[in-house]
Amino acid sequence: MTNKVLVYVDHFKGEALPASWEAIGAARKIAESLGSGVTAVIIGQDVQPLATQAIEYGADDAVVAENPALADFRPEPYADVLSKAAAEADVLLLPTSGRTRELAAMVAVDLETGMAPDVIEIEVDGGLVLATRPIYAGKLLSKVVIKERKPQILTTRSRAFPKPEPDASRSGEITNLEFEVGDVPTEVLGYKEAAGGVSLTDAAVIVSGGRGVSNNPSLTPPDEITDEKDQEIWRAQQGFGLVGDLVGVLNAAMGASRAAVDAGYIPYANQVGQTGKVVSPDLYIANGISGAIQHLAGMRTSKTIVAVNKDPEAPIFRLARFGVVGDLFDVVPALTAAFKERLGK
Amino acid sequence: MNIVVCVKQTPDTAATVTVEDGKISWGDAPLVLNPWDEFAVEEALRLKEAHGGEVTAISLGPEDAKEALKQSLAMGCENAILVSDPSFAGLDSLQVSKVLAAAIEKVGEVDLVFFGRSSVDTDSGITGSQVARRLGWPALSLVAVINSLDPESKRLEVERMLDETRQQVAASFPAVISVVKEINEPRYPSFMGIRKASKAEIPIWSAAELGLEGDLESALTWPDVYAIPKVETECEFIEGETPEEIAAKLVDRLIEEKVV
Numbered sequence: 001m002t003n004k005v006l007v008y009v010d011h012f013k014g015e016a017l018p019a020s021w022e023a024i025g026a027a028r029k030i031a032e033s034l035g036s037g038v039t040a041v042i043i044g045q046d047v048q049p050l051a052t053q054a055i056e057y058g059a060d061d062a063v064v065a066e067n068p069a070l071a072d073f074r075p076e077p078y079a080d081v082l083s084k085a086a087a088e089a090d091v092l093l094l095p096t097s098g099r100t101r102e103l104a105a106m107v108a109v110d111l112e113t114g115m116a117p118d119v120i121e122i123e124v125d126g127g128l129v130l131a132t133r134p135i136y137a138g139k140l141l142s143k144v145v146i147k148e149r150k151p152q153i154l155t156t157r158s159r160a161f162p163k164p165e166p167d168a169s170r171s172g173e174i175t176n177l178e179f180e181v182g183d184v185p186t187e188v189l190g191y192k193e194a195a196g197g198v199s200l201t202d203a204a205v206i207v208s209g210g211r212g213v214s215n216n217p218s219l220t221p222p223d224e225i226t227d228e229k230d231q232e233i234w235r236a237q238q239g240f241g242l243v244g245d246l247v248g249v250l251n252a253a254m255g256a257s258r259a260a261v262d263a264g265y266i267p268y269a270n271q272v273g274q275t276g277k278v279v280s281p282d283l284y285i286a287n288g289i290s291g292a293i294q295h296l297a298g299m300r301t302s303k304t305i306v307a308v309n310k311d312p313e314a315p316i317f318r319l320a321r322f323g324v325v326g327d328l329f330d331v332v333p334a335l336t337a338a339f340k341e342r343l344g345k
Numbered sequence: 346m347n348i349v350v351c352v353k354q355t356p357d358t359a360a361t362v363t364v365e366d367g368k369i370s371w372g373d374a375p376l377v378l379n380p381w382d383e384f385a386v387e388e389a390l391r392l393k394e395a396h397g398g399e400v401t402a403i404s405l406g407p408e409d410a411k412e413a414l415k416q417s418l419a420m421g422c423e424n425a426i427l428v429s430d431p432s433f434a435g436l437d438s439l440q441v442s443k444v445l446a447a448a449i450e451k452v453g454e455v456d457l458v459f460f461g462r463s464s465v466d467t468d469s470g471i472t473g474s475q476v477a478r479r480l481g482w483p484a485l486s487l488v489a490v491i492n493s494l495d496p497e498s499k500r501l502e503v504e505r506m507l508d509e510t511r512q513q514v515a516a517s518f519p520a521v522i523s524v525v526k527e528i529n530e531p532r533y534p535s536f537m538g539i540r541k542a543s544k545a546e547i548p549i550w551s552a553a554e555l556g557l558e559g560d561l562e563s564a565l566t567w568p569d570v571y572a573i574p575k576v577e578t579e580c581e582f583i584e585g586e587t588p589e590e591i592a593a594k595l596v597d598r599l600i601e602e603k604v605v
Contacts, residue, residue, distance in 0.1 A: 106477075331591060333588075
């Protein structure tokens with residue numbers, strides 16, 4: 001291992017998270033300050049192509065650890081390998097995901113060092129990385145330093161750092177890490193079908209619906225739905241159908257407020273906010289979301305916020321760049337049509 | 346089954362959090378059981394009710410962290426232990442995990458340890474994985490459902506939330522499990538539970554009792570904490586006679602500002 005700055009390339013079944021390349025971009029800046037290069041670390045099975053990609057995105061070289069026992073992500077054997085690869089490094093960056101949060105946490109224990117997740121800014125001062133991360137659901141920011149221990153382990157939040165332009169002309173050495181896989185304490189039985197669509201944390205555009213999506217008085221549920229709660233959910237599904245049309249036109253991800261999730265309108269996986277996902281898209285369109293503090297905490301760093309709400313006093317308008325006071329059942333379909341026309345879809 | 350659930354006391358999520366002279370303040374907002382930990386307590390109680398045994402809630406924190414433990418007792422935990430020592434103040438997760446692992450070992454013969462997915466103050470979500478690593482037990486993180494559990498063979502099958510989909514995993518006890526909110530609907534404490542909890546004497550385990558004297562040095566330091574800079578946003582309200590006119594104007598503005 002030649003380089004002091006390492007980036008772990010997170011992937012799901014061989015497909016890299018875009019945030020992995022953002023982490024390489026952030027690592028390049030650190031490496032320049034430290035007078036070092038960047039080594040990408042790739043762990044899995046049949047993951048060699050990711051090494052080439054990592055170099056195109058800015059890594060100087062790559063280390064690959066392949067083994068059939070690593071075909072499915074499990075934190076224990078992955079941490080064994082990464083701790084071995086990172087033992088001599090000064091800095092280890094990982095893109096933030098559910099996987100890397102626990103992977104980085106375990107490597108920190110193995111190497112008795114510090115680890116900070118969800119980093120949104122990085123500076124280098126005197127060989128030390130000074131990281132900034134949100135706490136209290138983004139209400140506050142905290143600076144974090146890992147002193148006198150190495151490597152300094154950080155996970156970078158999706159979309160907080162620019163994604164470098166890949167350069168196919170770059171080349172670098174790719175080496176295979178020598179290692180043995182010990183007993184793995186868990187067995188992967190399978191996967192539920194992937195949800196598909198654009199992931200909330202990676203999305204450039206998010207269109208969200210709130211409790212308001214069920215309030216369309218002009219809709220009459222079919223006669224066979226007699227239960228009042230079922231009627232409400234049927235109404236909400238029609239409302240989210242309209243939101244979904246706009247999601248489709250903008251190639252966006254679908255978000256929701258906690259109120260909509262708690263009411264059973266849409267799965268928890270779509271929830272944006274303090275107890276859901278924290279997102280930071282270029283454009284966030286909130287439909288029928290009043291803007292509870294917990295929701296705002298999860299989307300306030302969006303570059304441009306558009307709010308559609310019947311209530312002109314809704315707190316969401318205080319954060320929004322553009323607002324429409326009106327009925328989402330009129331405005332959202334009109335927006336879908338207007339985007340379709342202007343974007344030539 | 347001998348189950349431990351690790352809980353933390355945090356400010357209520359609706360609190361207005363501010364920084365004064367470098368110190369974090371949440372005003373008069375109440376301190377509560379970390380909302381994510383309610384799901385961990387609930388799942389531990391459900392397993393106990395299905396398979397027998399007892400649940401011990403453990404919290405690391407100052408003396409006033411007893412409120413989180415009382416809430417856990419009121420929900421139905423049999424035991425509560427406060428792990429508290431002046432040397433534990435301000436520790437990072439690397440050291441917190443060491444203290445909690447020592448406490449779990451002191452409880453002894455533990456089958457399962459539950460954590461909530463993260464705490465709503467530091468938002469890190471890493472302590473459970475670190476405790477599992479220190480104990481050398483399997484880490485089952487972000488579990489959305491426990492599909493099966495057999496106390497005889499000490500085997501369980503769970504579904505974990507990955508960012509992309511759910512992963513179905515089997516493991517043996519002892520194990521560390523962190524849970525997400527999809528796993529259950531936490532119960533409210535019963536009146537009897539609250540009465541019992543209010544009278545409970547909660548034992549305190551110190552660093553000396555855990556054999557951790559002079560052994561704890563955080564890797565992280567926090568040189569600064571501050572409120573997010575206020576972004577002054579003047580909302581531009583888009584008006585028009587018809588939804589179509591409003592939509593066209595809004596799309597024009599978004600294109601003008603190069604948002605899309």
